[in-house]
Amino acid sequence: MTDTFEYKVDALIAEDIDAYLETHQHKTMLRFITCGSVDDGKSTLIGRLLYDSKMIFEDQLASLSKDSKAVGTQGQEIDFALLVDGLAAEREQGITIDVAYRFFATDKRKFIVADTPGHEQYTRNMVTGASTADLAVILIDARQGVLTQTRRHSYIVNLLGIPNVVLAVNKMDLVGYSQDRFDEIVASYREFATSIGIKDFVAIPISGLKGDNIVDRSAGMPWYQGPTLMTHLEEVPLSDRGQADQPFRMPVQWVNRPNLDFRGFAGTISSGSVKPGDAVRVLPSGKTTTVKAIVTYDGALKQAVTGQAVTLTLNDEVDCSRGDVISVADAPPEVADQFETTLIWMDEHEMLPGRPYILQLGTQSVTATITEPKYEVNVNTAEHLAARVLKLNAIGVCNISTDRPLVFEPYGKDRSLGGFILIDRMTNATVAAGLIHFALRRSQNIHWQAVDVSRDAHAAQKGQKARVVWFTGLSGSGKSTIANLVEKKLHAMGRHSFLLDGDNVRHGLNRDLGFTDADRVENIRRVGEVAKLMTDAGLIVLTAFISPFRSERRMVRDLMAEGEFIEVFVDTPLEVAEARDVKGLYKKARSGQLKNFTGIDSPYEAPELAEITVNTVDMTAEAAAELIVDKLLKG
Amino acid sequence: MALDERTLTHLQRLEAESIHIMREVVATATNPVMLYSVGKDSACMLHLAKKAFYPAPPPFPLLHVDTTWKFRAMYDLRDKAARDAGMELLVHHNPEAMEKGINPFDHGSLHTDMWKTDGLKQALTKYGFDAAFGGARRDEEKSRAKERVFSFRSANHRWDPKNQRPELWNAYNARKAKGESIRVFPLSNWTELDIWQYIHLEGIEIVPLYFSAPRPTVERDGLLIMVDDDRFPLRIGEVPVERSIRFRTLGCYPLTGAVESTAATLPEVIQEMLLTTTSERQGRAIDHDASASMEKKKQEGYF
Structure with missing residues (x-):
C-alpha cells in the first residue's frame, strides 16, 4: 500500500519558477475549521488534504508509515490521523484536546485549518477555532447520519457567525456510495440547519480514507455533479468582502510619536476603507476631523482597506489614544455601557454574577459585571435552561454592564467590534468569550445626576x-x-x-x-x-x-x-x-x-x-x- | 479567480496579522524584546517590526542569545541588520558555558541546553524583559501547531501546554502576574514557503549562506558540515573538501548540515525547496531524537 504514495510536485516549479512565484504571490487565504469527532474521520480528512496538496515530505511519510504500523488504526495502511495529532499527552490518549492549526496551499489559495476536538467537553476549543474561520466543514459519518454532536457543532458554527458551511458526508465508501443515503442525510440536516438559522450550506459526499471527492472526483459516485471539497475550498467567496462593504472603522492600537512633529494612530482596519481627506470621527469622544495621510513603511497610500494594518495621521489635534475607534464621520458605531450578550464560559471556575471581570473588546479594556444571567443554552438541542451561573463550556445569554462606555457593533455585523473576551482579574486567565447582541436601552436613558453639594463638601462639613x-x-x-x-x-x-x-x-x-x-x-x-x-x-x-x-x-x-x-x-x-x-x-x-x-x-x-x-x-x-x-x- | 483591490493576498493578510500582534505587545508590555537569531525567519520578523512602527524605529532592542559557534557570516549580518534598523543589539553569552568552554564537539546536547536554553533564561531575567518576540512557526513541528501566539511562561520560564489561554478573533490577552513573561510568535501562521516568498517580494537581506557557493566541508555522521573557522577539530585523515553547498536552516555551524546545491538566487532556492522531498529541519541535529522532544525542550524553556 505505502508504495503507491509518492511525493509529487507541481510541474511549473521545475519549468518556470518565476511564473510559479508570480502566481503564488496573488493567492488569497481561507481559514476554515473542521468539526467532527475522532470517529467521523476528521483527522484522516485533514491528513488527506495535507497529503493531496503535497504538504507531506518523504521523511515525514517514512516516519508516518512506521508509526502507522506501530500505533495506527488502519492496519498496514497509512493512518493519516497520525499526521495531525500533536502533543505527546494527546498522542498517548489518541484524541486531540486542543486547537491545532495546519497549513496547506494550492495554486489558488493558502489554507489555515483549525483542527479542534468535537466532544462536548471541548466546546471552548471549538469556539476558539471557529472565531477566526471563514468556513466550517461539518463532518458526518454516512453510516450514522445527523447526530447530537452534529447539532452542537452546527449551533456553534452559526453562533460564531461563520459565513460558509460545508456538510461533508464522510465514509461514503462504507455505505456503498449510495446516493439515497446521501440525499436522506442532506434532507434531514437541512431541516435542522434551517431551524437554527443556517441559511445555506453545500453538501459533498466524500471518503477521506479513500480520497473520494477530496481532490479528485469520485469514480464511485458518478451521480454527484457538485464540486469536490478542494475545488469548493478554492473557489468559495471570501467573507472579508462583506466587511469591506461596511462603513470604515479602525480600533486604535497604539499612538506612534517618534518626535514632536509626528503623531500617528496605528491600528488594523476592521471594516470599510479609508482615503486621505475622508471625514472621520473619534469614538467615544465623538470629535470629528479629516484624515491627513495613510502612512506605511512602503510609502503613503491612496487608500487602505479592511484587514490592513496601517498608521493614520489626522488634520486636527484631537484626543485619541489606545482603545478609541476611528470611524467614518457620518455612520459611527454605537457607544453604550449595558448590553445583552451571549457568553461562552471557558474556565474551570464558574461565572459568578456580580463579580467584576476585565472585558477586552478590540483594543478597549474595561471592568464589566454580569448583572443578569438570562438563560443557558443546551448546545445539543438549542433549548433554553434557567441558570444562575455558567460552568465550563456552558453557553448562556446574559446582560452585562461596564464601568465605562464601549464603542461596539453587534457581533452579527462586525466580529472584531462585537466579539470580546472576559479576563479574571486575579489569575489573568481568559475565562469567557462574548458576543454583543445589542445595547440595553436603559443604559442610554439613565443619566448620572450631577449634584451641587460634592462629596468633599459633605466630608468637610x-x-x-x-x-x-x-x-x-x-x-x-x-x-x-x-x-x-x-x-x-x-x-x-x-x-x-x-x-x-x-x-x-x-x-x-x-x-x-x-x-x-x-x-x-x-x-x-x-x-x-x-x-x-x-x-x-x-x-x-x-x-x-x-x-x-x-x-x-x-x-x-x-x-x-x-x-x-x-x-x-x-x-x-x-x-x-x-x-x-x-x-x-x-x-x-x-x-x-x-x-x-x-x-x-x-x-x-x-x-x-x-x-x-x-x-x-x-x-x-x-x-x-x-x-x-x-x-x-x-x- | 479575479482579485479586486479590496481583497488582500495571503501574504498581505499574514503581514497585517504579524504587525497587529507586534503592536499589541508594544502597547501592553512594559519591557519587550525581540529575539534575533539571524536566520531567515528572524530577518522576516525584523522587517515586519520596521513596518509595524514606521516612521519610528521598532521600540525595543534585539537580543541575540549567542553560543559563540554561529557561522561568521551570521555575526556580520546580525550587526549590520541592527544598525540598519536603528535598534539596540544585546548579545548574551552564558558565562558558565563560556567559562567551561562548552562546545558542540565535546558536550553533545549540553551545548544547546547551556548556551541556548539556560542562556535565554539568564538574559530574560537579567534585563527583566516581560515579553519576547520569537520567530517560531506553527508549521515547523507538531508540538508547535498548538502553541498560542501569546505563550505564557511562569516566573521560572516554564511552558505548560495543558494550561494555555484560548485565543479568539484577533483579541490577545496579554495580562500577566509580576515575574511572569510572555513569548510572542508573530509568524505563527506563516509557512516556510510564505517566508521565502515574502523575502523575495520584499527584497529582505538574508545571510549569504542560504545561497549556494563553493565552501570547505567535511562529511560527518551523514551530515555535510562546513569548516567555518579553525576551531573545527579535524579527525585523523579528514580533509576539508570544497563543495557547492548551501543551508536550508542556520544554527551553530558544527551542528548544521548543508545540502549540495547550485541554487544561487532566491527563485532558485525556492525552486529547490519546493522540489526537495525532505522536510526543513532534517539538517538540524537537535531534532533527531524522539518526535516529542521539541515539546520537552519547550517545557524546559528552550524557545
Whole structure:
C-alpha cells in the first residue's frame, strides 16, 4: 500500500519558477475549521488534504508509515490521523484536546485549518477555532447520519457567525456510495440547519480514507455533479468582502510619536476603507476631523482597506489614544455601557454574577459585571435552561454592564467590534468569550445626576475624611467585636461613622441571598455600593463581613477613591475561631448541617496587602481597636 | 479567480496579522524584546517590526542569545541588520558555558541546553524583559501547531501546554502576574514557503549562506558540515573538501548540515525547496531524537 504514495510536485516549479512565484504571490487565504469527532474521520480528512496538496515530505511519510504500523488504526495502511495529532499527552490518549492549526496551499489559495476536538467537553476549543474561520466543514459519518454532536457543532458554527458551511458526508465508501443515503442525510440536516438559522450550506459526499471527492472526483459516485471539497475550498467567496462593504472603522492600537512633529494612530482596519481627506470621527469622544495621510513603511497610500494594518495621521489635534475607534464621520458605531450578550464560559471556575471581570473588546479594556444571567443554552438541542451561573463550556445569554462606555457593533455585523473576551482579574486567565447582541436601552436613558453639594463638601462639613474600613476574616475571628469597639471610640471623638454588620445586612437589604459563591459575590457587591454612597455622604464606614474572596474586596476597593479603602485583616487562625465557635456554626458545619461554610467547605482567600492586620490571639480586641483608630486618624 | 483591490493576498493578510500582534505587545508590555537569531525567519520578523512602527524605529532592542559557534557570516549580518534598523543589539553569552568552554564537539546536547536554553533564561531575567518576540512557526513541528501566539511562561520560564489561554478573533490577552513573561510568535501562521516568498517580494537581506557557493566541508555522521573557522577539530585523515553547498536552516555551524546545491538566487532556492522531498529541519541535529522532544525542550524553556 505505502508504495503507491509518492511525493509529487507541481510541474511549473521545475519549468518556470518565476511564473510559479508570480502566481503564488496573488493567492488569497481561507481559514476554515473542521468539526467532527475522532470517529467521523476528521483527522484522516485533514491528513488527506495535507497529503493531496503535497504538504507531506518523504521523511515525514517514512516516519508516518512506521508509526502507522506501530500505533495506527488502519492496519498496514497509512493512518493519516497520525499526521495531525500533536502533543505527546494527546498522542498517548489518541484524541486531540486542543486547537491545532495546519497549513496547506494550492495554486489558488493558502489554507489555515483549525483542527479542534468535537466532544462536548471541548466546546471552548471549538469556539476558539471557529472565531477566526471563514468556513466550517461539518463532518458526518454516512453510516450514522445527523447526530447530537452534529447539532452542537452546527449551533456553534452559526453562533460564531461563520459565513460558509460545508456538510461533508464522510465514509461514503462504507455505505456503498449510495446516493439515497446521501440525499436522506442532506434532507434531514437541512431541516435542522434551517431551524437554527443556517441559511445555506453545500453538501459533498466524500471518503477521506479513500480520497473520494477530496481532490479528485469520485469514480464511485458518478451521480454527484457538485464540486469536490478542494475545488469548493478554492473557489468559495471570501467573507472579508462583506466587511469591506461596511462603513470604515479602525480600533486604535497604539499612538506612534517618534518626535514632536509626528503623531500617528496605528491600528488594523476592521471594516470599510479609508482615503486621505475622508471625514472621520473619534469614538467615544465623538470629535470629528479629516484624515491627513495613510502612512506605511512602503510609502503613503491612496487608500487602505479592511484587514490592513496601517498608521493614520489626522488634520486636527484631537484626543485619541489606545482603545478609541476611528470611524467614518457620518455612520459611527454605537457607544453604550449595558448590553445583552451571549457568553461562552471557558474556565474551570464558574461565572459568578456580580463579580467584576476585565472585558477586552478590540483594543478597549474595561471592568464589566454580569448583572443578569438570562438563560443557558443546551448546545445539543438549542433549548433554553434557567441558570444562575455558567460552568465550563456552558453557553448562556446574559446582560452585562461596564464601568465605562464601549464603542461596539453587534457581533452579527462586525466580529472584531462585537466579539470580546472576559479576563479574571486575579489569575489573568481568559475565562469567557462574548458576543454583543445589542445595547440595553436603559443604559442610554439613565443619566448620572450631577449634584451641587460634592462629596468633599459633605466630608468637610463633618471635619473628617470619608473612609471605608473593611474588616475581613473568618467567622468568629472577632471582626464585629473589634469594629464595634472602633466605632465607639470614633463616636466618642466626635467622628461621624456607621457600622454595616454582615448578619444585620442579611436581615434586610440582602435577605434574598444565600451562601453560594454567586450569592456571596452579590452580597459584597451590594454592601460595597451602600458603603460607597455613605462615603459620598462623608461618613467613616465600618464593615464587618467575612468577605472571603479577594476579587470582591478588590471590587469594593476599586469603587472608592485612592486611599479611601482601608482593609483590616482580622487574622485569627481557624483553630482558634473554631474553638471559640460563639454562634455554634462551626459545629453545625463540621457535622454537615451547614453547607458552604467559610474555612470548612468554602475557601477563604486571605488578603495579600491589607493596610492593617490584627488578631485576637496576641492582642485583646480593645488593643486591636486602638491600633486601628490610631492608624485611621493618622492616615 | 479575479482579485479586486479590496481583497488582500495571503501574504498581505499574514503581514497585517504579524504587525497587529507586534503592536499589541508594544502597547501592553512594559519591557519587550525581540529575539534575533539571524536566520531567515528572524530577518522576516525584523522587517515586519520596521513596518509595524514606521516612521519610528521598532521600540525595543534585539537580543541575540549567542553560543559563540554561529557561522561568521551570521555575526556580520546580525550587526549590520541592527544598525540598519536603528535598534539596540544585546548579545548574551552564558558565562558558565563560556567559562567551561562548552562546545558542540565535546558536550553533545549540553551545548544547546547551556548556551541556548539556560542562556535565554539568564538574559530574560537579567534585563527583566516581560515579553519576547520569537520567530517560531506553527508549521515547523507538531508540538508547535498548538502553541498560542501569546505563550505564557511562569516566573521560572516554564511552558505548560495543558494550561494555555484560548485565543479568539484577533483579541490577545496579554495580562500577566509580576515575574511572569510572555513569548510572542508573530509568524505563527506563516509557512516556510510564505517566508521565502515574502523575502523575495520584499527584497529582505538574508545571510549569504542560504545561497549556494563553493565552501570547505567535511562529511560527518551523514551530515555535510562546513569548516567555518579553525576551531573545527579535524579527525585523523579528514580533509576539508570544497563543495557547492548551501543551508536550508542556520544554527551553530558544527551542528548544521548543508545540502549540495547550485541554487544561487532566491527563485532558485525556492525552486529547490519546493522540489526537495525532505522536510526543513532534517539538517538540524537537535531534532533527531524522539518526535516529542521539541515539546520537552519547550517545557524546559528552550524557545
